[in-house]
Amino acid sequence: MLKKLDELQKGETGLIKRVEGEGKFRHRLLDMGVTPGAEVYLRKKAPLGDPIEVTIRGYELTLRKAEANLVFVEVSEGAAK
Amino acid sequence: MEEKLTVALAGNPNSGKTTLFNSLTGSTAHVGNWAGVTVDKREGTYKKLEKPIHIIDLPGIYSLSPYTPEEVISRNYILDEKPGCVINVVDATNLERNLYLTTQLLEIDVPVIVALNMSDVVRKNGDKIDAKKLSESLGVPVVEISALKEENLDSLMAEAYKASKVERVGKTVIENKNLAHLINDIKIAFKGKNVENPLFHAIKLAELDEIETAMHPDLIDMVKEYKESHQDENFGDDFEALIADARYTYIAKHYAGALTRGTKSEEGVQNKEKLTKSDKIDKVLTHRIWALPIFIVIMFIIFHVTFSEDILFIGRLTALAQGVKFDDLELITDPGAIRFLSCAFTTPDAELEVMNGVPSIGVWLQSLFGFCTGSLIDSIALGFEGVGMADHWFTSLMCEGLFTGLDAVLSFIPQIMILFLFIAILEDSGYMARIAFILDRAFRRFGLSGKAFIPMLTGFGCSVPAIMATRTLEDTREKNRTIRLMTCFSCGAKAPIWALLAAVGVYAGFDGGVFVFSIYLLGISAAIIYALFMKLFSKDQYVSPFIMELPAYHLPQFRNVMAHLWEKLKHYVIKAGTIIAASTVVIWFLSHFNWNLSLGMVAIEESILADLGRVFSYFFYPIAPLEGGWAHVVGWNEGEGWKYSVSTITGLIAKEDVVATMAVLGLEEGTIGLSVEGVYSFALYNLFTIPCFAAIGAAHGEQKGKEFWITILWWFVMSYGAAFVCYWVMHFCRTLPGLGYPLLVTLIGGVVAAGIVVSNKHKKANTINA
Numbered sequence: 001m002l003k004k005l006d007e008l009q010k011g012e013t014g015l016i017k018r019v020e021g022e023g024k025f026r027h028r029l030l031d032m033g034v035t036p037g038a039e040v041y042l043r044k045k046a047p048l049g050d051p052i053e054v055t056i057r058g059y060e061l062t063l064r065k066a067e068a069n070l071v072f073v074e075v076s077e078g079a080a081k
Numbered sequence: 082m083e084e085k086l087t088v089a090l091a092g093n094p095n096s097g098k099t100t101l102f103n104s105l106t107g108s109t110a111h112v113g114n115w116a117g118v119t120v121d122k123r124e125g126t127y128k129k130l131e132k133p134i135h136i137i138d139l140p141g142i143y144s145l146s147p148y149t150p151e152e153v154i155s156r157n158y159i160l161d162e163k164p165g166c167v168i169n170v171v172d173a174t175n176l177e178r179n180l181y182l183t184t185q186l187l188e189i190d191v192p193v194i195v196a197l198n199m200s201d202v203v204r205k206n207g208d209k210i211d212a213k214k215l216s217e218s219l220g221v222p223v224v225e226i227s228a229l230k231e232e233n234l235d236s237l238m239a240e241a242y243k244a245s246k247v248e249r250v251g252k253t254v255i256e257n258k259n260l261a262h263l264i265n266d267i268k269i270a271f272k273g274k275n276v277e278n279p280l281f282h283a284i285k286l287a288e289l290d291e292i293e294t295a296m297h298p299d300l301i302d303m304v305k306e307y308k309e310s311h312q313d314e315n316f317g318d319d320f321e322a323l324i325a326d327a328r329y330t331y332i333a334k335h336y337a338g339a340l341t342r343g344t345k346s347e348e349g350v351q352n353k354e355k356l357t358k359s360d361k362i363d364k365v366l367t368h369r370i371w372a373l374p375i376f377i378v379i380m381f382i383i384f385h386v387t388f389s390e391d392i393l394f395i396g397r398l399t400a401l402a403q404g405v406k407f408d409d410l411e412l413i414t415d416p417g418a419i420r421f422l423s424c425a426f427t428t429p430d431a432e433l434e435v436m437n438g439v440p441s442i443g444v445w446l447q448s449l450f451g452f453c454t455g456s457l458i459d460s461i462a463l464g465f466e467g468v469g470m471a472d473h474w475f476t477s478l479m480c481e482g483l484f485t486g487l488d489a490v491l492s493f494i495p496q497i498m499i500l501f502l503f504i505a506i507l508e509d510s511g512y513m514a515r516i517a518f519i520l521d522r523a524f525r526r527f528g529l530s531g532k533a534f535i536p537m538l539t540g541f542g543c544s545v546p547a548i549m550a551t552r553t554l555e556d557t558r559e560k561n562r563t564i565r566l567m568t569c570f571s572c573g574a575k576a577p578i579w580a581l582l583a584a585v586g587v588y589a590g591f592d593g594g595v596f597v598f599s600i601y602l603l604g605i606s607a608a609i610i611y612a613l614f615m616k617l618f619s620k621d622q623y624v625s626p627f628i629m630e631l632p633a634y635h636l637p638q639f640r641n642v643m644a645h646l647w648e649k650l651k652h653y654v655i656k657a658g659t660i661i662a663a664s665t666v667v668i669w670f671l672s673h674f675n676w677n678l679s680l681g682m683v684a685i686e687e688s689i690l691a692d693l694g695r696v697f698s699y700f701f702y703p704i705a706p707l708e709g710g711w712a713h714v715v716g717w718n719e720g721e722g723w724k725y726s727v728s729t730i731t732g733l734i735a736k737e738d739v740v741a742t743m744a745v746l747g748l749e750e751g752t753i754g755l756s757v758e759g760v761y762s763f764a765l766y767n768l769f770t771i772p773c774f775a776a777i778g779a780a781h782g783e784q785k786g787k788e789f790w791i792t793i794l795w796w797f798v799m800s801y802g803a804a805f806v807c808y809w810v811m812h813f814c815r816t817l818p819g820l821g822y823p824l825l826v827t828l829i830g831g832v833v834a835a836g837i838v839v840s841n842k843h844k845k846a847n848t849i850n851a
Contacts, residue, residue, distance in 0.1 A: 024148045030325035031144035047372045048522035057177045060631040
């Protein structure tokens with residue numbers, strides 16, 4: 001199922017399919033390892049609901065929902081709990 | 082003769098680069114600024130080889146993209162300054178992302194060696210990294226080190242020395258055929274044009290990177306055409322993503338062969354729910370419910386220990402137990418009285434002095450420090466007196482001008498040091514990044530990020546360390562905004578002004594307590610309004626991205642924290658010291674001489690400063706011109722308008738001087754004849770206006786050229802505007818309610834409307850980006 005990264009539930013894992021946006025935002029995402037094909041795990045959300053914290057390429061990355069909205073991930077049905 | 086070898090350290094933030102730098106250079110390290118930006122530039126010397134090696138610590142970066150000042154600095158330094166060797170510091174516990182920068186460094190024609198840092202931690206985790214294999218696939222030497230335990234640093238430097246002797250040609254890891262072809266085409270074009278580092282520039286141009294396209298506009302069409310005709314099956318013409326992907330693909334392929342996981346961490350990878358120590362700490366500190374309360378408690382402890390005059394409120398509580406009413410208590414803050422480990426309160430009715438409290442370490446050190454510098458100045462004055470120069474202008478210049486100014490600089494040092502000790506610990510432990518994570522949502526509305534919270538809160542103590550703390554803000558625009566908002570947070574030195582004006586309440590008919598509370602509240606409200614205002618009128622609705630690593634928690638390193646403190650101290654004393662010393666001497670001169678300089682020193686009433694005050698009082702006239710206003714009478718020889726003006730000028734030395742000057746000029750509790758609106762407009766003017774010279778010096782250290790002058794202007798215009806609006810609205814509310822209250826309602830309505838507009842713009846900006 002294709003979802004946006006900000007729609008992921010806590011504890012869900014997805015495979016990045018596409019990174020949208022442009023310029024600085026996008027390049028920063030790519031530099032930080034948010035590239036198509038990478039596995040991303042939603043670790044937690046901030047107390048106020050935004051930003052979110054994900055595990056990607058073996059480290060913890062935080063980004064705002066507005067930024068996560070640019071990232072499309074494929075969530076395998078079985079993986080979500 | 083051979084030139085001294087320069088080695089540059091490059092690596093991700095949190096890769097242990099600074100620790101390595103400190104280990105290598107020890108006491109030879111010194112900190113400056115990179116030209117044109119306020120990013121720290123650390124340099125030092127490594128002395129353990131035959132020849133000393135000059136070491137330069139590049140800012141922590143994730144990539145050589147052109148999007149942050151740090152990235153541009155590092156990129157330009159390596160390309161233009163051509164260091165003898167680049168040591169790429171890599172966090173061995175987080176190889177995959179760290180090697181991404183390595184793949185870019187390898188493309189430059191410069192000797193590179195990889196320092197595999199924290200290899201001790203990798204071993205402890207039961208993992209093993211095959212450095213030889215990694216070195217083979219990267220084509221450069223790889224040395225396993227531990228910067229913290231100083232393991233293998235000598236062989237690292239020996240290796241760097243060896244590498245610097247051999248020329249190295251850039252090499253790329255990008256294996257994609259389409260890309261390789263394009264890169265090669267551009268490379269050939271560059272070689273024809275004699276461009277240095279053709280491979281690096283070619284790849285950046287293929288990404289259509291801002292800096293490259295500006296440098297080679299003639300080649301853009303070629304790149305675009307190529308992209309159109311050679312679309313990738315997965316990425317289309319999106320070569321930016323294709324290149325990032327190519328790098329990570331390569332890393333995944335080769336690093337998988339070099340890393341052998343022990344059984345222990347293998348389980349950890351398989352089972353994401355399994356928690357490391359850092360994860361467990363994080364679970365508490367960023368807990369959905371407990372994160373904010375814990376944060377507030379931590380902040381309270383930090384500020385209490387730094388600024389409180391009555392730690393744990395012991396003094397107040399004991400006084401209460403002795404039957405003294407809370408409202409009657411007044412803390413004795415006589416700067417002349419040094420109180421070791423005790424603080425005192427008086428009550429107005431009795432001579433009862435309660436000395437049961439304990440001041441915080443910050444306040445205690447400050448009073449001790451103030452006592453020492455104060456006595457020193459006194460004894461110098463006595464010395465002058467001893468040689469018969471008691472009334473000489475030189476004595477006055479030294480003791481009342483220069484030394485007083487230096488004393489003002491030095492007196493901030495204890496509290497700056499303690500506060501920065503805490504900030505350094507917060508940064509080094511990894512909690513600072515979590516503060517930004519917790520608070521970002523709340524601050525973003527105002528065009529700021531969660532990190533701005535620390536400087537702002539610090540502002541209630543003292544603007545000087547607060548402005549210095551804005552250096553942790555990566556975004557220049559956010560930093561500028563935060564500095565400009567700083568005067569809204571009433572600093573400790575402004576408290577005497579509020580105390581004096583609160584006492585006036587008895588005559589003007591308002592409650593002192595409510596007055597002081599309302600000043601703090603108005604300050605915070607103004608900060609919110611100004612922030613919205615700045616966001617509303619900024620050219621674009623750009624919000625800096627918040628895409629940040631959350632590093633694993635670790636114990637702060639003593640040496641890193643100390644090095645950080647030492648840097649801050651030196652930076653402050655030099656920057657603020659020069660400005661303050663110069664400006665206090667100017668103010669001293671203006672207040673001790675009249676226009677006829679040869680006649681010698683005069684009383685302040687007849688000085689140049691008094692005349693300046695008289696001129697300024699005309700300028701302030703519109704703010705509070707009516708009976709009871711502080712610019713009510715603006716005559717040349719009579720009236721009191723000029724006295725208020727002069728005290729706002731001397732307030733530039735230190736805000737405590739506002740009250741001191743007023744006293745010298747005869748404006749004291751019983752003689753201040755201001756009305757309510759007069760008091761409020763004078764208070765707001767002093768709250769928002771240009772802070773003391775020390776804070777101006779700190780701002781000058783954080784802002785460059787035009788931005789600094791805009792800040793000064795902003796402070797001035799805002800204070801004038803706020804005092805003006807406050808005076809007239811209050812005046813009409815009191816005298817002409819029919820006009821006053823509608824005015825007040827319109828004003829509040831306007832602010833709310835502006836807030837709504839900003840929030841809508843914000844939403845729109847987000848949807849455009851999406």
